[in-house]
Structure formats: structure tokens, C-alpha cells
Amino acid sequence: MTRRSILAIAAAGGLARPALAQSGGRPVLLIVPFAPGGPTDLIARRLALGLGKPLGQVVVVENRPGAGGNIGAEFVARSAPDGQTILFGTSGPLAINRMLYPDQAYDPVKDFAPIAPLGRIPNVLTVNAKVPARSVPELVALAKKERLSFGSSGNGASSHLAGALFNRMAGTTIEHIPYKGTGPALNDLLAGHVAMVFTDVLTALPHIQGGRLHGLGVTTLERSAVLPDLPTVAEQGLPGYDASVFFGLTVAAATPEPTQARLRSALASAVGQPEVRQFLDSQGMQVAADLTGAALTTVMTEESSRWARVIKEANVRAD
Incomplete structure (x- = not known):
């Protein structure tokens, strides 16, 4: 915007x-x-x-x-x-x-x-550029070997629920870190204090385009017209995943x-x-x-x- x-x-x-x-x-x-x-x-x-x-x-x-x-x-x-x-x-x-x-x-x-x-x-699953994962399967494999955390805009927010659903479907235990809003969560993601955040596509887009974040998947069952080349999370081994x-x-x-x-x-x-x-x-x-x-x-x-x-x-x- x-x-x-x-x-x-x-x-x-x-x-x-x-x-x-x-x-x-x-x-x-x-x-x-x-x-x-x-x-x-x-x-x-x-x-x-x-x-x-x-x-x-x-x-x-x-x-x-x-x-x-x-x-x-x-x-x-x-x-x-x-x-x-x-x-x-x-x-x-x-x-x-x-x-x-x-x-x-x-x-x-x-x-x-x-x-x-x-x-x-849709939200988009984004990771800090230094996180060594470029797809959902790679992230799942990494989370099962290392301790990772995801930020959200607050307890009970859609970004929190998206991460909770991801953990449930992927069999991971990525730690939830709640923030007081999307801005603080995104700032800590950019700084590398958390590994990942689920956020709306327009908020994530400039950071993905600038190379500071990597988008791993959108959270709707269909791809987003804003990021048409980015696969859905559901396409990448978590069928039915929908956190829109x-x-x-x-x-x-x-x-x-x-x-x-x-x-x-x-x-x-x-x-x-x-x-x-x-x-x-x-x-x-x-x-x-x-x-x-x-x-x-x-x-x-x-x-x-x-x-x-x-x-x-x-x-x-x-x-």
C-alpha cells in the first residue's frame, strides 16, 4: 500500500x-x-x-x-x-x-x-534471509533439527493461529513469540531475532523483493495474484493447509x-x-x-x- x-x-x-x-x-x-x-x-x-x-x-x-x-x-x-x-x-x-x-x-x-x-x-510464510531454508519442506526439516521461533502480532491473532496450524500439520515445535502488533514482529524478523513470521502479502512484498526476507509459501489454498510464482504451503507437503x-x-x-x-x-x-x-x-x-x-x-x-x-x-x- x-x-x-x-x-x-x-x-x-x-x-x-x-x-x-x-x-x-x-x-x-x-x-x-x-x-x-x-x-x-x-x-x-x-x-x-x-x-x-x-x-x-x-x-x-x-x-x-x-x-x-x-x-x-x-x-x-x-x-x-x-x-x-x-x-x-x-x-x-x-x-x-x-x-x-x-x-x-x-x-x-x-x-x-x-x-x-x-x-x-492470504498471509505469506516469510523467513529471515539468513535462515537456510528456501521451501516449506526445507523449513520443516530445519525445525526438526534446530530450535526455531516464529513471531506474531499477538496471542490469538491470525498470524499466531497460522503458526499453530503449521506446527500441528508439520509435526514441528516452533516456538511462538507474541508481539504487540505486526510492526514489532516484522522488525524482529528483519533483525533475525525470530526465524519466521506469517504476515499479509502486501506487508511482506517489499521486503521479499528487497531480498531481506524470503517468502516460502502463501497460506491460502490458491496462489496469490500478488505473488503468482510463490507456491502455497499446501502445495509443499501440507495438503489442506489454509490460514487465510x-x-x-x-x-x-x-x-x-x-x-x-x-x-x-x-x-x-x-x-x-x-x-x-x-x-x-x-x-x-x-x-x-x-x-x-x-x-x-x-x-x-x-x-x-x-x-x-x-x-x-x-x-x-x-x-
Whole structure:
């Protein structure tokens, strides 16, 4: 993500507020349950502009971070069921967090009406350039001979779960080192204090291109368009390995079906806009082929089931 792109999105988002004043209507709130500036926030802001056109309303992004996404998700679950407040959710608040936070105050299945999935973004398994492994099998062999560690953006984060799943499937015991965010984890990877990190493809890309890190595999079942020549982890001896992050839109459970259908249609229209699709592609997003509520319910259920065993076996606890 370049500085110019970020400024362009911010400028475009800034143009939405005068339009609201002219329309005199109440804006649709797109709740991002994470802090501003990260990949989820940037994708939501570009999507909000695309949604505004078919809805005929201004769509304003509002950040409500905290508790791994639970604070923003609960806000939407408790909001008026009128379609005016939408959650831009991810794997955590929509599927995984209820296994990490015993006191989670909402049920992602019972308290939300699913609009549709948006898609998935892969992480990439990266190692410090001095680590003598250039493929997943070489890394597995090295980990069974030497003591290695992997960094993550925090306990219970997708980067932590990706490493836990890797250990489980590869039969390795690579030590987990949690950090307070992706930046510190990546800094220690670059410095050689940890051997590997699972991080999003766009964060890893400049370091891979610069030779400071080596990408060993992407974590989706399909290769990433951003790194088309890099094999998946699943291709390299761990069939079925999938540690991607999914994105989906939900509203409060009692939202009428016609309102849900209107939002679903707007999402399909937004994804079909060339400028929106181009941006999603540039972020490495693998856009979902089935933009239905049933498809999102299936994704949420499958993700929850798939990670439950990993979380239990690795004794994963959230920060």
C-alpha cells in the first residue's frame, strides 16, 4: 500500500461528508472493529465509496477497535435492525473469537444476519534471509533439527493461529513469540531475532523483493495474484493447509430480509465496479464467487470448526 494510495483513499473519503450535508439523509455506518490505518480499515474505506452509489446513501466508516474486534462487533449486534449499521467483519469477530474470549457478549451466528462474504486475503510464510531454508519442506526439516521461533502480532491473532496450524500439520515445535502488533514482529524478523513470521502479502512484498526476507509459501489454498510464482504451503507437503483471513458483512439479526437483500445487491454492485475491484485485487483479496448470506454462514461455521481444535491443542489464549 503506497502513501499516495492511502492519501487518495483518505481524500475520497473526505469528499463523502459534504455530500451527506446536501442529501440531508442519515448515513449508513460501516463499522470496522479495528484501529484506523491497517489493511482492514483501508479496504473498508474503499468499499464504502463503492457501496454508496447503489445504495444512494453516504456510507461512513467508523472505527470501534478493541478485544480483537469484539467491541465493534457487539456494537453492530446491538444496533437497530434497520440496515443502517453494518459490520465489516473478519475471521476473528465472526468465527474465532468466541473460542478465545470466554466472556464474549454476542453470538456471531445468533446475533447477526449475514449479508455476504467479501473474500479472503492470504498471509505469506516469510523467513529471515539468513535462515537456510528456501521451501516449506526445507523449513520443516530445519525445525526438526534446530530450535526455531516464529513471531506474531499477538496471542490469538491470525498470524499466531497460522503458526499453530503449521506446527500441528508439520509435526514441528516452533516456538511462538507474541508481539504487540505486526510492526514489532516484522522488525524482529528483519533483525533475525525470530526465524519466521506469517504476515499479509502486501506487508511482506517489499521486503521479499528487497531480498531481506524470503517468502516460502502463501497460506491460502490458491496462489496469490500478488505473488503468482510463490507456491502455497499446501502445495509443499501440507495438503489442506489454509490460514487465510476472510472478510464479510453482517447486520443485526432482526434486520428484515428485504433490507438484507438490498445491502447484498449493493455489495455485488460495489464489487463489480472496476475501481473497487482493482483496489481489492491490489490488496491481494481473493474476492468470493458467491456473494450470498448462506455463503457467509458456511464460511463462518467452517472457520469456527476448523480452528477450534487448533486453539484447544495449542492452548491459545487471547491477549
